[in-house]
Amino acid sequence: MSDDSTGQYSFGGDSAERYLFLGAIITIVTDGTATDGSVTVTEIDAPPGYENNLHTHPPNELFYVLDGEMTLYVDRKPYHLTTGMTGFVPANRPHGFRVVGDTPLHVLAIFVPAGMAGFFRDVGTPIETLEIPDYHGPTEEELERMMAASPRHDMKRLGPLPRPT
Numbered sequence: 001m002s003d004d005s006t007g008q009y010s011f012g013g014d015s016a017e018r019y020l021f022l023g024a025i026i027t028i029v030t031d032g033t034a035t036d037g038s039v040t041v042t043e044i045d046a047p048p049g050y051e052n053n054l055h056t057h058p059p060n061e062l063f064y065v066l067d068g069e070m071t072l073y074v075d076r077k078p079y080h081l082t083t084g085m086t087g088f089v090p091a092n093r094p095h096g097f098r099v100v101g102d103t104p105l106h107v108l109a110i111f112v113p114a115g116m117a118g119f120f121r122d123v124g125t126p127i128e129t130l131e132i133p134d135y136h137g138p139t140e141e142e143l144e145r146m147m148a149a150s151p152r153h154d155m156k157r158l159g160p161l162p163r164p165t
Helices: 117-123 140-152
Strands: 017-021 024-030 040-046 060-067 069-074 077-082 086-089 095-100 105-112
Touching: 017 117, 024 117, 040 117, 060 069, 060 077, 069 086, 069 105, 077 086, 117 140
Parallel strands: none
Antiparallel strands: 017 024, 024 040, 040 105, 060 086, 060 105, 069 077, 069 095
């Protein structure tokens, strides 16, 4: 929702911001400033083998898989999601995901209420391309930025994802 003072009711395209984030591309389609704090919408393009760690954050998060496969962990329990499937993570619940299979993952990540755009900006590196890089894990510099940014955004880092079974 947006009020008349912003006059913005459509998002994306030229206004989208892209960041290389720990080996994936995060596109911020819209953030809370454009939605009166209601929602943040991002697209994630991640290479095969990509994974983040278990973490928590205040907004609820909904994943909608546009293409590819992922394992979403919520409270350390795995949920296999493929194209057209949705996964939901309640606020402040331990979660993370891993890209499975041999193809990149393209997924929408929607945060309600708005949040997380500032974290992606603080940790990521602005980019113009949508070319997904080969995955070699996060750099030391990225990990340092993530550790510094996490407390500012009420995020807790909880360690690695469970190993696949």
